[in-house]
Amino acid sequence: MKITNKHNVPAPLVTLASKEYYSKGESSYSVTELMSPPKIKRLREQYNESIESDVADMLWSMLGSALHVVMERGETPGFLSEERIFAEVNGVTVSGAIDIQQETDKGVIIIDYKFTSAWAVMQDKVEWEQQLNVYKWLVETVKKKKVIGLQICALVRDFSRHETKQGYPNAPIHMVDIPMWDAVKAENYIKERLEMHREAKMAQDFGEELQDCTPEERWMTETKYAVKRDGRKTAIRVLDDKEEARILADSEKGYVEVRPGEPKRCTGNFCGVAQWCKQYQGELNDTK
Ligand code: SF4
16 A cells, blocks of 8 residues: 655654554454455455555544554553454454453453544444454453453544533543353354455456445445425425425425435545445446
8 A cells, every 4th residue: 555645744654654553463364354345355455556545544543553552551450452362263364453451350351442433432333343242252262261341442533522412422531331242143253254255355366246345334324305495595304204305395395305325435435445446436437
């Protein structure tokens, strides 16, 4: 991957961005790779030399790396930081680097730091649940230690003390409890993901089409229906339900404007490979 410096930021930041702090060691899949859509992993490997990322867009990942370095200075008895655990599943090595393992009399509590938004904290984050439960499986399977809790330590980057919405974090550092899976569910999840990646690799090797990313993987937003009226700039209401919008439009003597959902990961190129993705490029061509 090439790091660019379009905004002329100081060179040490470019050096920092160029150093990959995280290493997945000798494993074939890190937990985050395992969770990522197979199409993205395949395309990123294929176009690795051509992918560009600007240093200014890497602020939060750099701060994430910086946090890991700082954590090494905060060594505390009973808390194990930054351990990478390896396991072999169906002949493939999988590894996960766990931010914190808190040892208690009853077992281990796994804690993962996340720089995130207040909005994300207020949602159910299925990826957090998957990631931490694979960590749990690694600790229980490899270290033979019981895990009694999973937590995200959310570092809320847009926290506001004046926000009063229900569920809004009450401090800029906010702990989120994550539901725990049993070992069978976690192992099945890992095997399922490995199989999806194996199939994608075979398809790529044989020059076949890669399986499409799903709407969830593309961060697809919902289609909305705006009820509008001629002569009025803003919508009367924006609704999720088409029929409800039609009824309101009739009663308001207006009309319905459809605002299609957007695959945010594609449109913002958050996968980094949008320009080589036939699925997304095909859709763009269809709308021209
Ligand atoms: S552009 Fe969209 S569909 Fe294509 S790989 Fe990226 S996320 Fe998946």
